[in-house]
Amino acid sequence: EAQVTQNPRYLITVTGKKLTVTCSQNMNHEYMSWYRQDPGLGLRQIYYSMNVEVTDKGDVPEGYKVSRKEKRNFPLILESPSPNQTSLYFCASRLTASSYGYTFGSGTRLTVV
């Protein structure tokens, strides 16, 4: 089944403790992206990647890092999480940057205390 898989689905952590949210897609998509969703603010793009080893900032990149060493994986790294990063995170992919349809993962609900 074609899908985008995120792990973990739920995570509670403490301020300052580094964490990684993984994202993997099995569709050979070139373009991948991370979004966060907050009440009243909608989904906002954090980082995106046009292809392997090509990443760039979205609208709200502060406090996050990403890497794209392989086409299928696009992990989101929080080096020193803070409570304002408590949010619902989505990974998404599409075939290329110019392709039409997005496939979204099921989301990761992160709570930083």
Add this chain to the structure above:
Amino acid sequence: KQEVTQIPAALSVPEGENLVLNCSFTDSAIYNLQWFRQDPGKGLTSLLLIQSSQREQTSGRLNASLDKSSGRSTLYIAASQPGDSATYLCAERLDRPGTASKLTFGTGTRLQVTL
């Protein structure tokens, strides 16, 4: 800065009613507009995508329209069912250099269809 607005934020209708969800966008240099459905605790499911050259798209009981000149899109749901209860999001993708294929999302309309 582009903005996408969805009104109302929440809507409750009895089963069987036809309904319209609204989406407004400020930047008319649109590449396409997508409508998504989000169920609680789940990811986003793409419902319909309208290219900038199109006026509408239909899938089953769903019909989405696009009016670039007025900066509006609507999602029409015919004969609503309780299973349609979800949050509906619209997202604009611009056709401008430097936007890097990013989607700009509205904040969504939470729909509840009651028995």
